[in-house]
């Protein structure tokens with residue numbers, strides 16, 4: 001019939017097992033050596049460093065924010081007063097109805113801040129961070145009818161504030 005009966009003596013079985021484990025060991029060594037070979041003797045931290053650099057460049061290159069523009073920042077400072085932001089936000093003086101905006105340009109992406117200023121209602125529905133903020137502050141930030149240009153000025157002002165080392169007032173939750 002098609003079922004072959006293989007009869008092995010105990011000695012043969014032992015021999016086979018020995019060969020098999022030698023093969024497994026050899027392939028482990030081969031894999032290990034090839035990993036080492038790729039890094040060309042660099043220490044693990046060197047490799048990690050190089051990887052980190054690579055990702056930093058990746059993240060920065062497409063949207064490196066423009067340098068601080070004082071004139072625009074000044075406009076932004078005016079706008080947070082005239083648009084009513086300061087009724088709910090301080091910059092570095094603690095939370096009011098809304099979070100303290102000190103350090104906000106460090107803890108959020110600029111694009112995210114832009115969305116929060118321009119579309120706060122949508123953000124609070126869809127964005128996980130804004131949802132979390134709502135859960136903490138229990139108030140929905142109203143749309144202040146800010147134009148994209150005005151939002152740019154406000155973000156420039158927030159960036160300027162954060163760059164002037166007015167730190168130490170990170171999110172106090």
Ligand code: HEC
Nearest residue numbers: 083084085088097098099117130133134137139140141144
């Ligand atoms: C009626 C109060 C109120 C006003 C007015 C208001 N906000 Fe807010 N803001 C909030 C609240 C509450 C939150 C957090 C909950 C949420 O996202 O709705 C928030 C969140 C934010 C955040 C995110 C903060 C963080 O820590 O990530 C930014 C940035 C922001 N507001 C900017 C502004 C700007 C700029 C203006 C003016 C154009 C403004 N807000 C006007 C109440 C307000």
